[in-house]
Amino acid sequence: MRNKFATGPYEPKKCWVGESQKICYATRDEAEVAARVAEYEHGISGLGVYKCEYGDHWHLTGSEERESK
Ligand SMILES: [Zn+2]
Numbered sequence: 001m002r003n004k005f006a007t008g009p010y011e012p013k014k015c016w017v018g019e020s021q022k023i024c025y026a027t028r029d030e031a032e033v034a035a036r037v038a039e040y041e042h043g044i045s046g047l048g049v050y051k052c053e054y055g056d057h058w059h060l061t062g063s064e065e066r067e068s069k
Pocket residue numbers: 015016024052053054055057058059
């Protein structure tokens with residue numbers, strides 16, 4: 001039988017950056033949209049995006065990293 005759970009509809013890729021896991025966005029546009037949504041939902045501003053140095057994808061920068069250090 002086929003396992004339908006093996007390929008879920010959409011689960012965000014993540015990668016480890018330092019000691020935290022960050023969501024990977026395939027494109028800069030996708031990351032920027034996510035940043036705007038996060039700003040709206042959390043009432044914050046100044047989120048940015050940057051290209052991951054470990055792979056061909058993008059991450060958000062800003063409040064996500066508040067916990068570090
Ligand atoms: Zn990454």
